[in-house]
Amino acid sequence: MQWCCDHGVDVNLCRHDGMTPLYLSSKAGNTQVVKLLLENKATINKCINNKASPLFVACQKGYSDTVQMLLDNQADINKCTNDEMSPLFISCQNNHLDIVKSLLDNKASIDKCMYTGASPLFVACQNGNTDIVKLLLDNNANIDKCMNEEVSPLYIACQEGYADIVQLLMNNNADINKCMNDETSPLYIACQNNHLQIVKLLLASKSDINECLYSKVSPLFIACLKGYQDIVKLLLLNITDINTCMNTTSSPLYIACQNNHLEIVKILLDHKAEIDTSMHFKASPLFIACQRGYTDIVQLLLNNNADSNKCISDNASPLYIACQNNHIQIARLLLDNNAEINRCLSDETSPLFTACQNNCVDIVKLLLDYNADVNKSTTDDVSPLFIACQKGFEEIVQLLLDNQVEIDRCTSNEISPLFISCQNKYVDIVKLLVDNNADVNKCTKDDISPLFIACHNGCKDIVQILLDNNANIDKSMNNEISPLFIACQNKHADIVKLLIDNRADINTFVNVELSPLFIACQQGCTDIVQLLLDNKADINKCMKGKITPLFIACQKGYKNIVKLLLENKADINKGMNDEVSPLCSACEQGNTSIVQLLLDNKADIEKCINNGISPLYIACQNNYVDIVSLLIDNNADINKCMDYDASPLFIACQNNHIDIVKLLLNKDADIDKCMNNEASPLLIACQKGYTEMVQLLLDNNADLNKCVDTGASPLFNACQDGYIDIVKLNDETSPLFIACLEGHIEIVKLLLANTADINKCRDNETSPLFITCKKGYIDIVRLLLDNKARVNKCTDTGSSPLFIASQNNYPDTVRLLLEHNADIDKCRNDDSSPLYMACHNGYKVMVKLLLDNKANINKCTRNGASPIFAACQEGYIDIVKILLEKGTECAIDDVSLFSTLRIAREKGYNDIVTLICEYSSQTEIIYSRVAYEIVQKTKIPKP
The missing domain is CATH 1.25.40.20 (Ankyrin repeat-containing domain)
Structure with missing residues (x-):
């Protein structure tokens, strides 16, 4: 280290986290290195990234000598970290008493707090550092300085249980009643945490006990x-x-x-606490003790004269809640202390009722011993017996029956205890009630009997009990559904047998004339059907809609039932409304085996629905190949048509059922058999775009020029049955035309290859080429032109293919027509030319194309409107400019120019007026009297 300092190494060079050599040495407590660094001018207050200084970390670690050296070298004694923690705070927190003393001797800020508001005194109290607390107080620390939530040093000492510190704070006049924001006092927190000694101290100092x-x-x-x-x-x-x-x-x-x-x-x-003081919902101390089952407390309260009948807001009494929770000792105590035994809730639910409801047998016995009202019912007339039966509590039911309960007492919906027991399949309770003479025929408000509900739910034992006790076997609901019917509907075969054995009426019908046999067939219950047939059920009895059991079995696909019905001589051709036969229904569902069964039993193969739809037609419509083959093998009329002459072949073509079409054609079906409006199978295939189907029909010599009739045909039925596309074609439409209309190019190729009349028009003279140009199908246009279609063939309004392509803005189609010598000026009957229509519609590219191909720029309509007039009228300035530029090569008609100026002025198109004047070289026209007025009004300078 000395060498580094002697050789000029920067002693303040930091790591990426801001840590300097001085900080690191202070953290390690290496006093000698700290001294050396300070002598070499280390920055004493340089902090790391969280703003912790060398002094802070030395205080944190408890290195007294290092702290003293830093202080002697003028370290910032109050330098805080990012969270406002000072050296004094961290020293107090870590219980470094000597360092705290040194810092205070050097004038550290004694009340400097963290961001939470915690002061050095607060943290010393929190950690139980009594000596530091005394030192801080001796140095005039703010004794009531609180945290952000108003937690005082005294409060935290009381919370943590530091009695010595509490005494010290009180000796220094701490505010003994200083509370937190939620009004929690030091006394409160001491009581909450069971600090008895502190509570004594606080009370001795007159703390506010309330x-x-x-x-x-x-x-x-x-x-x-x-x-x-x-x-x-x-x-x-x-x-x-x-x-x-x-x-x-x-x-x-x-x-x-x-x-x-x-x-x-x-x-x-x-x-002398008030014994009956209640909560906001009126629960008294006695009530809550009864609810919780605290027998000793209940006894104590009753001994102190607690009100045994004080109820909560819904009128539940202590006895009620004790019975509900099966607290028998408490219930006995209450009854012995004059509790009202029949005191009910606001809905009239009694203690006995709730005991029965919750299967509290011993309590029920107790209440009955104390003469509880055994028939006390709720506001919905639900009795204790009813609720016990509903829940299946047999022992309680027996107890109630032994106490003369009303056995047939019903709810407001007229549901009896016996009924609810039958509904819930409680066999033993049903037997118990019946043995006690319950009314076995007592029905609900909807006239549902106990026997009916037992049959509905499939409880054979209960059904047997009821029948043994003379239940009315044919008692039906309001809508006349009998027990036998409901058993058949729900597939309870054993109950059906039981009812039949007891002579139930086998042909009783519901009000829509549904028989037990019908519903059994509908549900697919073969064994029940056999039972009913063995007992002479009416096999042909229909619903009100005249649907027979055989029909519904065919519709549902129950082969075994169909076979059973046929063996019992069911009417094989009787169906729905005498129109839809069982065979039609089987064909509709695609059930080949049932179709075979019906045919084997001589079903009428040609019996049609009222609109003439035959079984074969239905099978063809739904693409049931096997059934079609079966019907044909049984000599079905292959050409049998609907009322508007749609044949089986036609419907197969319409739905693209190619295998069926092949089958029909192999059996010599009439390939050109048309609907009443002469729409053929080929035409519908062309319209739908079924290329393979069209090829098949053509291979079998279909008439490819067969058109839709122009005569008045009965199209209403076609609309009704969904042949919308055919309805639209009642005007001599050929297969080629319809293929062009729909854009089916492959079919167009097929038809042309088979010598279809390329120029065959509809009755309004619309040709295939015209309709293709109108739609913009350029590939088909090219195909037709290559096959010598008449390029100038017009409709009865005079519209040519070129005209309609120009009108609909198909430039490529127009270019193709012009290449095939289309008449560029061929006008409609009102003398509107292709150029006129392009100008009128604002098609700039089309206008240029026509002008480049020498369209007559001055060709006017019957009322004298020219192309430039049309463009001006609509305000198409770009097209006006194109026409004027072309007009320098072929002069625009003077009258046309004049009328154009007038219309542009009237419409307010001043830019167009200016443009015309700038392009015109015919000043004698421009400046004629009328033109002059126009120009003056638009303030155009004379050239």
């Missing part, structure tokens, strides 16, 4: 809560108000009872 927290918790209250008997006794010797309560009106006596501090309860009662 000082409470904001919540009104007093020192006495906290001592009672904690169970500190000696402190309670001490406080009571000095107290004025023994009944001071919390904000919740919980008194010291209440809290002692709540926590089972028997001796403290005795002490408080000996000091």
Whole structure:
């Protein structure tokens, strides 16, 4: 070290954390090195990154000699760390008495606090450093200097239990009643932490014994809560108000009872504590003791004349709460002390009721011995017997029955004890009730009998008990659902057999004419169906909607049931509303085995739905190939159509079911069989874009030029059944046209390869080329042109392919048409030219294209509007400029120019007026009288 100093090494050079050689030496207590560094001008107050100085770390470590040397060399004695911790503070905290003395001798700031407000005196008191506390007090430390939450040195000493320091502080006139922000006093904290000696000191110094927290918790209250008997006794010797309560009106006596501090309860009662003071919800000390089950405290309170009937806000009495919690000794004590045995809650729940509800058998016995009202019911008319039956407490039920309870007393919904026992499947209780003559036919408000609910829940033993006791076997609900029906619906076969054996009406129907057989078929219960059929159930009885058991079995796919019904001669063709047959339903569901079964039993293969849909049609529509094959093999009419002539082949083509189409074509289905509006299978395949289907139809010689009829066809049914696309085509539409319309290029190629009429138009003369240009399908346009489509073929409004492409702004299509010699000036019937429409719509690129191909710049409509007029009218200045520039090569018509100026002025397009005047060389036109007025009004200078 000496060599380094002699050779000019920087003694203040720091590490990355700010640590200097002097700091490191001070931390190690190496006094000689510290001396050498100071002699070589080390910076004495240079701190590390957290602002800890060499003096601070020497004080922290307790190196007295190093501290003294630093002080002798003028170290900053009050230099603090980032958290405002001074050398004096850290010395007090670490109990370095000699260093504290040295710092004080050198005038250290005695009350310098941390950021938390903790002073050196505070931390010395907190750590129990009595000598340092005395030294600080001797040097006039602020004895009441508090932390941020107003925690004083005296408070912290009381909290930690340092009696010597408490005495020292009080001897130096510490504020004995100085409280924290929440009003916690030194006395309170001493009581809370059971520091008896300190409590004695504070009371001897006249501490405020009634000082409470904001919540009104007093020192006495906290001592009672904690169970500190000696402190309670001490406080009571000095107290004025023994009944001071919390904000919740919980008194010291209440809290002692709540926590089972028997001796403290005795002490408080000996000091005349108010025995019946209640909390805000009116719970008395007796109530809480009964609730918690503290028998000795209950006995003590009763011996001191506690009110045994004082209730809480919902009218629960001490007896009620004791019964609810099964505290039998307490219940007996209360009853022996005149507790009201039938005192109920506000909802009329009695002690007996709650004991029954909670299966407190001994308490029920006790209450009955004391003559409790056995039939006392709640406001909903729920009796003790009912709740015991509902819960399944057999022993309690027996007790109540032995005490002449009303056995058929019902709730407000007319639910009897027997009913609820049946519902919850308590067999033994049901037997007990029946043996005591309960009404087995007593029904609920909804007319549900005990037998019905037992059948519903599948409890055979209960059903047997009820039937043995003459329960009404056919008693139905309000909607006429019988016990037999509900047993069938819920698949309880053993109960169904039991009911049938007891002669239940097998054909009783619900109000929608649902029979037990129907519901069994619907639920797929083969064994129940067999039972019903063996007992002569009506096999063809329908629902109100005329759905037969056979139909529903076919619809659900229950083959075994279908077979069973057919073996019992069910009507094979009777279905829903006499229209949808079982066969149709099986085809709809795609159930091949059931279809086979029905066909084997001579089902009507052609029986259709009321709109003419046959079983074959349904199978084709849903792509059930096996069923289609099966129906065809059984001679189904392959061309049988719906009411508007949609054939099985048509629907298969529409849905792209190619395997079915192949199957139908192999069986010679009529390939050109059309709907009433002459829409063919080929046309619908073209429209949908099914290339493979189109190829298949063409391979089988479909008429590719077959068009939709123009006549009035019955399209309403087509709309109704979803053939929207066909409805739109009632105007001589060919397959090629529809393929072009939908943009199906591969189908267009197919049709053209099969010599489709390329120029075949709709009845409004719209050609395939026209519709393709309108849609902008340039690849199809090229294909049609390459196949000699008539490039100038117009519609009945005179619109050409070029016109419509210009109107819809397809420049590439226009360019292609021009390459194939399209008439560039071919106008619509109103003499609107392609150029006019492009100008009118503001298509700048299109206008340039047409002008570059020598479109007539002056071609006007029937009402005399020119292209430049159209552009001016719409305010398209860029197009006006293009036209004017082109007008220098081919002069714009004078009249056209004049009318253009007028319309531009009227519309307020002054920039266009200026532009026209700048480009025009025909001054005699520009400055005619009318034009002159226009120019003057727009203040255009004369060239």
